[in-house]
Amino acid sequence: MAWPVWTTAILPSVNGVMFGPEAASAMHIVKLTTSRPKKSNRLYYWATLRPIDPRAPIGAGRYVVDKAAYERWQLAPTRPAQVVHVEGLLGARIALAFR
Numbered sequence: 315m316a317w318p319v320w321t322t323a324i325l326p327s328v329n330g331v332m333f334g335p336e337a338a339s340a341m342h343i344v345k346l347t348t349s350r351p352k353k354s355n356r357l358y359y360w361a362t363l364r365p366i367d368p369r370a371p372i373g374a375g376r377y378v379v380d381k382a383a384y385e386r387w388q389l390a391p392t393r394p395a396q397v398v399h400v401e402g403l404l405g406a407r408i409a410l411a412f413r
Contacts, residue, residue, distance in 0.1 A: 329402025336410065339370040340394040343387050359384035361412075363395060372399045372407045383412035 344362040351358065359381055364374040377397075379387075387395060396413035 329404050329406040329408055332403045333408070334401035336398055336400050337371065338396050338398050338413075339372050340366045341370075341372075341374075341397050342366060343391050343393075343395050344374075346384060346387060346391070348384075357381075361387065361395070363397065366394060371401075372397060372409065377409060377412075379412050 341363040342365075344364050347360045347362075348357045349360065350356065359379050360376055361379045361384065362374075362376050365372060383395075387393075397409050398411040398413065399407050399409045402408045
């Protein structure tokens with residue numbers, strides 16, 4: 315699961331308690347980047363995404379994505395990304411999968 319980067323504190327845990335129905339939204343891949351946490355050799359994979367439909371329930375933002383999605387999108391950056399998302403218990407949109 316992933317949340318937009320601005321979601322912090324206890325909210326991800328509470329929102330993850332119960333999910334509404336799944337939906338999928340097509341999103342433009344604006345940018346792909348990586349970063350390293352301090353004192354680690356691991357990589358974080360990031361995608362800046364923007365919904366194709368401005369009425370989509372999921373917003374634009376910088377998302378932490380899995381390595382497989384990052385590598386797939388690097389090969390075809392102009393193809394829209396499909397983001398599977400749900401509404402959490404407190405109303406936040408939670409990204410469950412990236413296709």
